Amino acid sequence: MAKLLCLGDSIMWGVTGFDAAHPRADPTIPDKIGELISAQVDNLAVSATSVNDGDKSMVSLLPTVNLADYDYIILGYGANDWGLNIESLEALKSGLGMFSSMFSVSGSKAYVLVDLMIESFINNATNLDSPNQLGITQNQVMDVFKSWATENGYHYYDWREDPIVTPQNYKTVLGDGCLHPNFATQMQMAQRLADYIKSTAKDVPTEPSKPDDKPTNPPTPTYPDKPNQPDQPVVPDKPVVKLIDQIKIDRLNDLFGIGTNVSNGTKNVISKVNELYSNLETIMGTDPQKAQISLAMPGNALTRSLRNYVLASFQQLESVVNDVIKVCNANWIVNPQTGDSTPTLNLQRVDQLATNDVYKKAVNDNWGQIETTLNNLIQYLNQVLKGE
Numbered sequence: 001m002a003k004l005l006c007l008g009d010s011i012m013w014g015v016t017g018f019d020a021a022h023p024r025a026d027p028t029i030p031d032k033i034g035e036l037i038s039a040q041v042d043n044l045a046v047s048a049t050s051v052n053d054g055d056k057s058m059v060s061l062l063p064t065v066n067l068a069d070y071d072y073i074i075l076g077y078g079a080n081d082w083g084l085n086i087e088s089l090e091a092l093k094s095g096l097g098m099f100s101s102m103f104s105v106s107g108s109k110a111y112v113l114v115d116l117m118i119e120s121f122i123n124n125a126t127n128l129d130s131p132n133q134l135g136i137t138q139n140q141v142m143d144v145f146k147s148w149a150t151e152n153g154y155h156y157y158d159w160r161e162d163p164i165v166t167p168q169n170y171k172t173v174l175g176d177g178c179l180h181p182n183f184a185t186q187m188q189m190a191q192r193l194a195d196y197i198k199s200t201a202k203d204v205p206t207e208p209s210k211p212d213d214k215p216t217n218p219p220t221p222t223y224p225d226k227p228n229q230p231d232q233p234v235v236p237d238k239p240v241v242k243l244i245d246q247i248k249i250d251r252l253n254d255l256f257g258i259g260t261n262v263s264n265g266t267k268n269v270i271s272k273v274n275e276l277y278s279n280l281e282t283i284m285g286t287d288p289q290k291a292q293i294s295l296a297m298p299g300n301a302l303t304r305s306l307r308n309y310v311l312a313s314f315q316q317l318e319s320v321v322n323d324v325i326k327v328c329n330a331n332w333i334v335n336p337q338t339g340d341s342t343p344t345l346n347l348q349r350v351d352q353l354a355t356n357d358v359y360k361k362a363v364n365d366n367w368g369q370i371e372t373t374l375n376n377l378i379q380y381l382n383q384v385l386k387g388e
Helices: 029-037 058-064 079-083 089-106 138-152 183-200 255-284 304-330 357-386
Strands: 002-008 039-043 072-076 111-115 155-157
Touching (some): 029 039, 029 072, 058 089, 079 138, 138 155
Parallel strands (some): 002 039
């Protein structure tokens, strides 16, 4: 039997409201979809979570699953990415980038469906252009999901095209009158999503096949409604991942060893930048790139040739490091917590004629900037490799 994975928030988990008249959906949206397309369901949706915020976020759950084990993957986020007033659009994009990176690394061939959020009426919203406390609208959040899905070749379902929840009917179709669809509405959502999957995926049976020995809907983990209990997802065996070692650049201590220090530091930086490029090509599918600097070290004698060599070396190193920064930023290898891109370097011009402590400090400050920046990039890329 085909396998379906759902990662999402409280709507996918089955919250239909917050009183006795609105118990947890049975079946949930993912379970109903699985029934309709004949797929065994692993529903790892978690209440009150989002793509990239908190210890139950999508980014946090990704390391606990092997995406290659599934034939279908449904992502059902957005309500809290907008509603909790915490996550910036950049952080959202960064978190989504984590999924596409992990999906690529896993070798998964799954059909991915990005279920855009239904309209929410929390935060005093009256329509999809009502801003939250960060000034972000639901339309903006939906557009981020939609653009990301399109760029990565994933399917998406945009409720805006034929809304099931509207400003006119939300008080009757939402169990709590503001966010969570009641059970009947959730079943309508499941039917629509299943129909969409059937119409866009290959080899989906139109009628449920005879179930195998395994239950179609395995027990759902208990942690969504009991957050104080430890998570109990099944953790598949993960391949050993070779991480990128941090770079350590020797500082200049001896003014009569300037040439050697700059030459060795340059080789160290170029080697590490090329290691980053190699990993970016493997993980993100970037074009092959190779950094190089071809400068002849004139020795350690304090001459004008040495001064020019040091100046040219740092000028070229600035360009080399900034190039890899731009590639990382373009592929969402950024701060996973804030979504902030890495700023480019602006190194000091080491062009003093006098070789003194001021000169030495300028050299070492440049090495410090380069080392810190590259180690940040290494940290971000390692988090993608580890799925953190």
